[in-house]
Amino acid sequence: MSIKVSACPRDCYSTCSFLVSVNNGRIGLIEPHPGNRATSEGICLKGLSYSERVIHPDRLLYPLKKIGGEFVRIGWDEVFSIIASKIREMHEKYGPESILYYAATGTKGLLNRVGPAFWELSGGFTSTYGDLCWPSGLEATRLTLGENKHNAPWDIEDSGLIISWGKNIAETNIHQMKFIENSLKNGGKFVVIDPRRTETSSKADIHISPAPGTDGALALGIGNLLIRNDFIDKEFIKNNVKGFNEYKKTAGKYTPDIVARITGVSAEELAELSEIIGKTKPMTITAGFGMQRYRNSGQTIRSLIALPVITGNIGKKGGGWVYANLQSHIFDAIVDPLAIYPVNDKENIRNSISVSKLGEGILKSKDPPIKMIWVERGNPVTQNPDTTSVIEAFRSLDFRVVVDQFMTDTAKEADIVLPAKTMFEQSDVINAYWHHYIQLKQKIIDPPGEVKPESEIFYHLAMKLGLSESDLKGKIPPPSDEGVEEFLKERVADFSGLSLDRLKEGPLPAPGSRDIVFDDLIFRTPSGKIELSSDEAEERWGVDKTPEYKPPAVSDKSDLPFVLLSSNTKNRIHSQFGNLKMISQFDDPSFIHINPDDASKKGISEGSSVEVFNNRGIISGKAKIDFGLRSGSLLVRNGRWMDEGGSVNFLTGQIETDMGYGAAFYDNRADIRRLS
Ligand SMILES: Nc1nc2c(c(=O)[nH]1)N[C@H]1C(S)=C(S)[C@@H](COP(=O)(O)OP(=O)(O)OC[C@H]3O[C@@H](n4cnc5c(=O)[nH]c(N)nc54)[C@H](O)[C@@H]3O)O[C@H]1N2
Ligand SMILES: Nc1nc2c(c(=O)[nH]1)N[C@H]1C(S)=C(S)[C@@H](COP(=O)(O)OP(=O)(O)OC[C@H]3O[C@@H](n4cnc5c(=O)[nH]c(N)nc54)[C@H](O)[C@@H]3O)O[C@H]1N2
Ligand SMILES: [Mo]
DSSP, rough: OOEEEOOOOOOSOOOOEEEEEEEETTEEEEHHHHTTTTTTTOOOOHHHHHHHHHHHHOOEEEEEEEETEEEOOOOHHHHHHHHHHHHHHHHHHOOOOOOGEEEOOOSOGGGGGGGHHHHTTOOOEEEEEEESSSHHHHHHHHHHHHOOOOOOGGGGGGEEEEEEOOOHHHSSSHHHHHHHHHHHTOOOOEEEESSSOOOTTGGGGGGEETTTTTHHHHHHHHHHHHHHTTTTTTTHHHHEOOHHHHHHHHTOOOOOOHHHHOOOOHHHHHHHHHHHHHHOSEHHHHHHHSSSSSTTTTHHHHHHHHHHHHHTOOOOOEEEEEEEOOOGGOGGGGGGGGSOOOOOOTTTTEEEEGGGGGGHHTTOSSSSSOOOEEESSOOEEEEHSSSSHHHHHTTSSSEEEESSSSOOOOGGOSSSEEEEEOOOOOOOOEEOSSSEEEEEEOOOOOOOOTOOOOOHHHHHHHHHHTOOOOHHTTTTTOOOHHHHHHHHHHHHHTSTTTHHHHHTTSSSOOOOOSOSSSSSSSOOOOTTTTEESSSHHHHHOOOOSSSOOOGGGGGOSSSSOHHHHEOOOTTOBTTTTSHHHHHHOOOOSEEEEHHHHHHHHTTOOOOOOEEEEEOOOOEEEEEEETTTTTTTEEEEOOOGGGGOOOOGGGSSSOOOOTTTTTTTTTOEEEEEOOOO
C-alpha cells in the first residue's frame, strides 16, 4: 500500500487536500492532508465515496455510439473518424460556429483549457457566456470592492459577529463550521439569514427568515437603522467610500415598516439585527449563493456588501465580506471579469449563448444555427434551467457528443458518449474559491477499460483533423503522463515559489495571497474607493448606481402559490454522487419539502405521493413535512436524475440575473397536489 498526495477537484468551497491510500491499483481510504489549514479536519462523505465511484459497475469504460436508439460499444479509432468527419461536415455546410462547445463545472483543473484550445485550433466554435453558479455576486463584489478576494477561512475565528447570509455552511462548506464554532467558543455571535431553518441555523444565536428574494430590502433596512442610530464608521467612510450620501438616501426609504411588509421580518427583529451589527466588532458577513439565484440578485449582493463597508469592517482581522476568494485563481481567465461576458474577442469564436438560457439559445441560434454540440463536465439536461427546453434543443441538433463518467440524463440524449476519467486517473493543478491554496491533483491509478482523459481525446482528434504536434504545442499536451506533467510544469513555472515537485508534497498558498485582504485600502474600482454608487453598474447592466431594491420575479403576478427553492445538498454535489450506494443509503425517499401548515391545507402528509407543477413542467415524488421551511415555499434539492423522479429544473425558468448573466433558479413559482 502507498499513500499519495492529491486534492478534490469538485466545484465546492472546501476543495479539500487529500492523502489517498492505494493498494494494488485500488483507491482505499482518503484522509485529510494536514497541510491545508482550511480542510485538515476531515473528508466529507462524498470524498470517502470516491473509492466506490471509481470502480462503480455503471461507470462508462468504452466509447459508445447510438444505433437505433441503443448505445453500442465502438473502438476509439472509429469514433475519432466519425467525429472528425462530422466536424468537417459542419464546417463545410454551416461554418465552424455551428458547433457549440459546452463545458461546465463537473471538475476543476488547468487541463480544462485543452477543450477550448482544441476547438479554436480546429477552426472555431460557439461558446456560452455567463455561469449557473455565482456570477451576479462576483460582479456585485467587483463593482463595489474592485476584486473578489476575502480573508483566509480561519480568520473568522477572530470575528465578534459572523452572519451567514443565504449560505448553508453545514452542508455546502462543511469545513467553515469549525472556524465558526471556534469563534463561538471565543464569545462570538452567529446569525443566519435564510428562509429555511437549516443544519447551519441550528447553531445560530439568531435566525432571520426573510421572504425569498427580498434580502436587498432587508439589507437596506439594516443600513438605514445603522445610519440613523449612528452605528457607522464615519472616518472609514470619509476616506474610503464613494457614494455614501446616495446610499444613505436610498437606504433611508427602507423604514422598518416598509421592510417588514416586503420581507416578513418584523421591526423588532430588524432593530435587534442592526443593533448587534452596529455594536459588535469585528463583523464578517459570509454570504452564499442562495439570494444570488434571483433576478434582482446583483443589486441584492451590492446592498449586503454595504453593511461591512459602512461599519468599517473592510480590511480588518476578523471582519469583512466573504463571498469568493479568487486569490488562487492565478492561472485563470476569471480574474478578467470580462471573460464570462459575451465579448467576441477572437475572430472565430462566437460567444453567443447564455448558459442560463441554453435551451432557448440553441433553438433560436442563427447565422449559423447550432447543429452540433460537445458536452464535457456538465449535465445540462439536469442542471440548467428549463429542462424541457434543453431537451428540445438537444433533439433539434444533427450531432451530439457527451463526455462523462456515467450515463447521465444528458449522455442519454447523445449520439456518441465518450468515457471520462476520474480525478485519480490524470494529474492536474487546481485552485479554490474559499481558501487560497494551489494544489496538485495527482494521477494515482491508470484509467480503467478504454477510458481516455479529455486532453488525449482532443489530441487524437486534432491528429485526425490533420493538425501537427507543433500546432498543439503549449495548448494540448501529448498523450502520456510525461506530456501532461511537462504541460503543467510550464504553467506553474511562471510563478515563483510554485513547482510541481513542491506540490507533490502538499498544498501551497498561491503566490501573493494574503490572510487579511484590503488592509492596504487599495480598491481596484474606477474611483479607487469602495463604490456604493457605481457608474459602471448603470452603464454595463442598466441598474441604479446605488443598490436599489427591486422585487424578485416571484413577486410578479402569478396564480401559483409557492416559491420553489432548489438548493444544494450535503451528500451530493449537483447531479453527481447520487448513484453511489455509500451516498444513496442516506437518502430520504421523501424529498419534496413543504411546510406543515401548507401541507395540511393541501391534504398532504409525510410520505404522501405528490406532484409539483407549473406551466413549464411537472415532477413527482414523496412529500417531506419540513417545520423549518417558510410557509409559501417548497424545496426540492437540485441534481436528481430522471430515474429518481426528474430534475427540479423541469420547473425552473430561463431567467437571467440583473448582472453577470447568472441563472435565477429560485425565482419561480409552482404548485403542489397530492396524487392519491
Ligand atoms: N435548480 C437548480 N439548478 C441548479 C442549481 C441550483 O441551486 N438549483 N445550482 C447550479 C450550480 S451552482 C451549479 S455549479 C450547476 C452544476 O451543474 P454542472 O456543471 O452540470 O455540474 P455537475 O452536475 O456537478 O456535474 C456535471 C457532470 O460532470 C461529470 N464529470 C465529473 N468529472 C468529470 C471529468 O473529469 N470529465 C468529464 N468529462 N466529466 C466529468 C459528472 O459525472 C457530471 O455528470 O448546477 C446548477 N443547477
Ligand atoms: N455538499 C455540497 N456542497 C457544495 C455543493 C453541493 O452541491 N453539495 N455545491 C457547491 C457549489 S457549485 C455551490 S454554488 C455552493 C452553493 O452553496 P450555498 O452557497 O450554500 O448556496 P445554495 O445551496 O444555493 O443556498 C444556500 C441557502 O440559501 C437559502 N436561500 C434560498 N433563497 C434565499 C433567499 O432569498 N434569501 C436568503 N437569505 N437565503 C436564501 C437556501 O435555503 C439555502 O439554505 O456549494 C458548493 N458546495
Ligand atoms: Mo455552483
